[in-house]
Amino acid sequence: MEEPATKTKRKPVSDRRKDLRKALWPEVEEGQLWLRGQRVGFTTVPRTMPLIGQVLDQISGKGFPLFSTYLTLWCWVYDEGIVEIRNPRELAHEAGFGGPRAEATWRSRMRRLEDLGFIKTKPGLAGDFQYVLLLNPLRRIKAIYDEERPKDFLYNALLGRLAQVGADDFDL
Secondary structure, eight states, rough: OOOOOOOOOOOOOOHHHHHHHHHHHHHGGGGSSSSSGGGOOOEEEOOOOOHHHHHHHHHHOOTOOOOHHHHHHHHHHHHTSSSEOOOOOHHHHHHOOSSHHHHHHHHEHHHHEHTTSSEEEEETTTTTEEEEEOHHHHHHHHHHHHSSOOOOOHHHHHHHHHHHTOOOOOOO
């Protein structure tokens, strides 16, 4: 009688991806990559962020895109969920606004994000938006669609992506 085959332990996913990277790009050395574990200046970004951005721009209305402003806030936030803005011009520039109306445009986008319930703000010496609290965007999107909007292709795409990444923000 044959011996039963023993299961071999699978490599962790990260090791399998490294092996794939090395097989596909053997000429690329690790020093050429921007690896989060070896560099500083990173933040955690939800895997659903591209879809969150599309929803933000859609619900905000034509000619009033919000995603560049929101993404800039996300890139400034730490794990506590709060952003302290000491130089609004800097965030306006990072969000893509230039010229004499840069800060005014940025402030209008910030107000819209707050009106839609994606952020909460408190004033300080640097202006009306010195302290910004980023709320869970997925929960806010779900509430907006449950209360105000018919579920459309973007909502369905987001729902599918949430299932792919195992996020439970929609309580599926």
